[in-house]
Amino acid sequence: MKNKPSYAISSVDHALQLAALLQQEGALRVTDVADRLEVSVSTAHRLLAMLVYRDFAEQLPDRRYGPGKVLRPAPLTEAPVALLRRVALPHLRALVDRTDETANLMVPAGDEVRIIATVECDQILRVGDRVGRTLPARFASAGKAILAALPAEEVESHYPDDYPSFARELAQIRRRGFAINDQRTETGLTALGMAVRDPSGRPIAGISLSIPTARFIRDALPTWTTALSSATTRLEAALSSAD
Structure with missing residues (x-):
């Protein structure tokens, strides 16, 4: 970590x-x-x-x-990054207040997700700020949640070789409503993720709750996922009414 x-x-x-x-x-x-x-x-x-x-x-x-010319343009997202970040920050802070764990906002960028906002918790052992990092969408918790909310043919176009096995994982994510990344992107880090949708139901971002693996316990999942779901729902409502 x-x-x-x-x-x-x-x-x-x-x-x-x-x-x-x-x-x-x-x-x-x-x-x-x-x-x-x-x-x-x-x-x-x-x-x-x-x-x-x-x-x-x-x-x-x-x-x-x-x-400048050294920086390649970032892949386009389906919602303005500045607007997403501005509207999401209060809800990320509320999520951190409820869980005392670090929260991130990610946007899709091709077959990756890019972290555009982080709110750290105050615990001594915590997951730090990851703003600016990109992660493989198929391994990151918020990335998997976003992929699970997309049409099957769209996901298959990104992962044609191993789609059948990945499709089963995405189906499980849709059934339970959240995704888990257990140290797939970083040793010592376990994360929970949910997709953020626009009014048409299209996933435009994802929220993740990042937890040191040493503190991750299955018994806490209902508490964490309830808080994550609340933050996601409130962000979707705020985005639908944002200028």
């Missing part, structure tokens, strides 16, 4: 976070960067200047900064 190292260099961490933000969300103002990274405007400006120098960012005519 990976957590932030005790010797982390904050300036490097900020630069990497900023590069991920530019790739995922597009053009940002200096003040937007300062707010998202929780740094001063002058620090945000210096970070952007360095990314421009290394071609990770470029300044646009309207004085905002966008992704």
Whole structure:
């Protein structure tokens, strides 16, 4: 299980976070960067200047900064990432308050899912922030939940060689309403995931609850999945009424 190292260099961490933000969300103002990274405007400006120098960012005519040529465009999702993140954060925080475990929001990106928001719990042993990481959709809990909500032929087009066995797992996920990732993407991490759907029923994102495997117990599943279902339902309702 990976957590932030005790010797982390904050300036490097900020630069990497900023590069991920530019790739995922597009053009940002200096003040937007300062707010998202929780740094001063002058620090945000210096970070952007360095990314421009290394071609990770470029300044646009309207004085905002966008992704540079080094950053390949992120795969398109079916809902705006910035809107999803903004609307989801209160519900992720509520989920963390109820479970005291870390919550993530993921969006589909081809045969992967990309983590666009994390709210960490306060426990000493916890799963850390994973924003910007991509995971194989067929192994990540939220990824599997998203795939289970898609038409069978669409899933089969992504996994033609081993679809029959995978289809059985997806059918089980549909029956119980959630997916489990037991250390398939990271040793020491077990996660539960549910899909977030748009009004037509199409999955557009997924919420996962990430738990250190050492603390994962089957008896707690009803509590965790009830909280996860509530957060998912409330997020879907909020998205349907969001501007």
